[in-house]
Amino acid sequence: MASIADYYAGKNVLITGATGFMGKVLVEKLLRSCPEVRTLYLLVRPKAGQSMQERVSDMMKCKLFDRVREDNPDFHQKIVPISSELTQPALAISPEDVERLTSCVNIIFHCAATIRFDEPLKHALQLNVIATQQLLSLAQQMHHLQAFIHISTAYANCNRRHIDEIIYPPPVEPKNLLSAPELRRPNTYTYTKALAECVVQRESSKLSIGIIRPSIVGASWQEPFPGWIDNFNGPSGVFIAAGKGILRTMRANNDAVADLIPVDVVINLTLAAGWYTAVHRPKAALVYNCTTGGINPFHWGEIEHHVMSSFKRNPLEQAFRRPNANITSNYLMNQYWVLVSHKFPALIYDLYLRLSGQKPQMMRIFNRLHKAIGLLEYFSSQDWEWNSENMNMLMSQLSPEDRKTFNFDVRQLNWPEYIENYCIGTKKYVLNEDMSDIPAARQHLRKLRNIRYTFNTLLLVFIWRVFIARSQMARNIWYFVVSLCFKFLSYFRASSTLTN
Ligand SMILES: CCCCCCCCCCCCCCCCCC(=O)SCCNC(=O)CCNC(=O)[C@H](O)C(C)(C)COP(=O)(O)OP(=O)(O)OC[C@H]1O[C@@H](n2cnc3c(N)ncnc32)[C@H](O)[C@@H]1OP(=O)(O)O
Numbered sequence: 415m416a417s418i419a420d421y422y423a424g425k426n427v428l429i430t431g432a433t434g435f436m437g438k439v440l441v442e443k444l445l446r447s448c449p450e451v452r453t454l455y456l457l458v459r460p461k462a463g464q465s466m467q468e469r470v471s472d473m474m475k476c477k478l479f480d481r482v483r484e485d486n487p488d489f490h491q492k493i494v495p496i497s498s499e500l501t502q503p504a505l506a507i508s509p510e511d512v513e514r515l516t517s518c519v520n521i522i523f524h525c526a527a528t529i530r531f532d533e534p535l536k537h538a539l540q541l542n543v544i545a546t547q548q549l550l551s552l553a554q555q556m557h558h559l560q561a562f563i564h565i566s567t568a569y570a571n572c573n574r575r576h577i578d579e580i581i582y583p584p585p586v587e588p589k590n591l592l593s594a595p596e597l598r599r600p601n602t603y604t605y606t607k608a609l610a611e612c613v614v615q616r617e618s619s620k621l622s623i624g625i626i627r628p629s630i631v632g633a634s635w636q637e638p639f640p641g642w643i644d645n646f647n648g649p650s651g652v653f654i655a656a657g658k659g660i661l662r663t664m665r666a667n668n669d670a671v672a673d674l675i676p677v678d679v680v681i682n683l684t685l686a687a688g689w690y691t692a693v694h695r696p697k698a699a700l701v702y703n704c705t706t707g708g709i710n711p712f713h714w715g716e717i718e719h720h721v722m723s724s725f726k727r728n729p730l731e732q733a734f735r736r737p738n739a740n741i742t743s744n745y746l747m748n749q750y751w752v753l754v755s756h757k758f759p760a761l762i763y764d765l766y767l768r769l770s771g772q773k774p775q776m777m778r779i780f781n782r783l784h785k786a787i788g789l790l791e792y793f794s795s796q797d798w799e800w801n802s803e804n805m806n807m808l809m810s811q812l813s814p815e816d817r818k819t820f821n822f823d824v825r826q827l828n829w830p831e832y833i834e835n836y837c838i839g840t841k842k843y844v845l846n847e848d849m850s851d852i853p854a855a856r857q858h859l860r861k862l863r864n865i866r867y868t869f870n871t872l873l874l875v876f877i878w879r880v881f882i883a884r885s886q887m888a889r890n891i892w893y894f895v896v897s898l899c900f901k902f903l904s905y906f907r908a909s910s911t912l913t914n
Pocket residue numbers: 529530531532567568569629630631645646647648649650651652653655656664666714717718721722739741782785786787789790791793794
């Protein structure tokens with residue numbers, strides 16, 4: 415049987431969401447590991463005053479593509495951006511482009527979606543469900559299409575504890591979408607992704623379909639280099655907020671499995687699933703749960719420990735406080751720490767900013783942080799079991815060479831090392847901080863520690879002045895404690911003189 419790279423040789427590939435986190439890694443890996451691929455058609459929209467061509471050429475300049483650039487400086491010739499706004503009728507693709515795509519595309523990877531948890535339902539439906547339906551209609555017009563790979567999420571069915579690699583009945587009949595009385599999901603994102611799976615499955619008699627369900631996608635493990643990440647989504651924003659000393663407490667279950675999956679693992683599995691779907695043409699859509707929890711589990715408590723120690727070794731610049739975040743599943747305990755270690759320091763800092771003639775900002779930052787972590791807590795407070803038989807089946811189908819080139823065997827993942835690279839990745843690639851500034855960042859943390867010691871000493875003196883100096887009973891207790899200390903000291907001194 416042809417290897418994965420042999421299969422993609424000469425193929426025309428259509429990708430949606432190529433400017434996003436996972437889409438970029440998919441484009442990079444295809445170009446690097448399948449160098450004979452013919453053309454990558456990327457459905458892109460203009461955004462923030464940039465044309466789609468400008469956006470794609472900016473994307474190709476990014477560090478992620480360094481290895482591809484080294485191997486083939488002309489790799490951009492394989493990329494053809496196609497203007498498309500997925501929320502518009504017929505995806506707003508021009509008739510000429512439709513003609514071009516229908517005559518040559520061999521495989522589709524549908525990555526585009528809104529992944530915001532607070533997206534208004536109407537917009538989430540428009541993009542995650544209706545655009546998927548429209549892309550499937552376009553796919554059916556394609557004369558040489560061999561596979562349609564849809565990226566879903568492992569949490570599409572998060573209302574269940576055990577999740578098999580099947581499509582479950584939709585939360586509502588997709589035809590009755592807008593009149594749905596309640597979501598039965600924690601957010602519009604997981605709700606619409608569940609609906610999209612049903613929409614995709616309904617076309618499986620006409621198309622060869624694969625559905626990839628990654629869990630929480632994190633920084634790259636190995637490829638193109640360890641720790642690559644470019645956004646604040648999911649745990650990355652939490653890690654950064656903790657590393658900057660802003661986040662001190664969060665509701666999460668120490669013992670729940672943290673089902674993180676490296677982005678390169680997801681992309682390797684996606685490309686392998688594309689190959690398998692095209693070559694074997696399975697009769698029903700195959701679902702691949704792409705998770706780590708059942709294979710190589712790691713827990714939120716362990717994540718907390720490794721993130722904190724990593725940021726102590728490699729501190730972020732200009733931290734607000736020394737990094738020291740703790741997770742707890744206890745609601746009241748969390749509320750207490752929010753008050754003491756988030757709101758109180760924010761108030762004091764904002765007061766300082768006001769007094770020094772600057773605009774207060776810490777309270778605003780904390781309000782946004784609380785909104786963000788409030789939306790994530792559902793996923794960090796419980797765990798799920800995913801069946802991963804199809805992932806194992808796919809692995810068994812790969813040649814030993816492909817198993818190395820398209821590695822998605824997470825049994826080999828060393829979590830402490832991965833988390834260390836992840837934290838360094840947030841520093842280097844999300845915050846664009848220089849590793850050579852680490853000594854200055856450490857110096858800053860020492861300064862913060864000294865400020866804390868000074869603050870604590872002043873607080874102690876204040877308490878002493880207010881309570882001890884004014885009350886006879888407090889004074890008596892104080893003298894008692896001090897005399898007890900002296901007695902202990904003289905006892906130890908006497909016993910050490912005797913033994914000498
Ligand atoms: C050490 C402790 C260890 C603790 C362990 C516990 C960790 C728990 C982590 C649990 C993760 C669970 C994830 C579950 C994922 C489900 C999987 C998926 O399928 S789907 C994939 C998962 N999907 C998601 O993760 C989507 C979740 N995100 C959202 O839904 C929204 O971003 C929002 C509602 C949180 C904020 O909305 P809004 O207020 O309108 O703000 P905007 O969006 O407009 O952004 C404004 C600015 O803030 C930036 N920034 C953004 N987020 C964060 C952050 N967390 N932080 C900091 N910053 C953040 C952003 O870059 C932007 O910067 P700039 O451009 O202005 O410079």
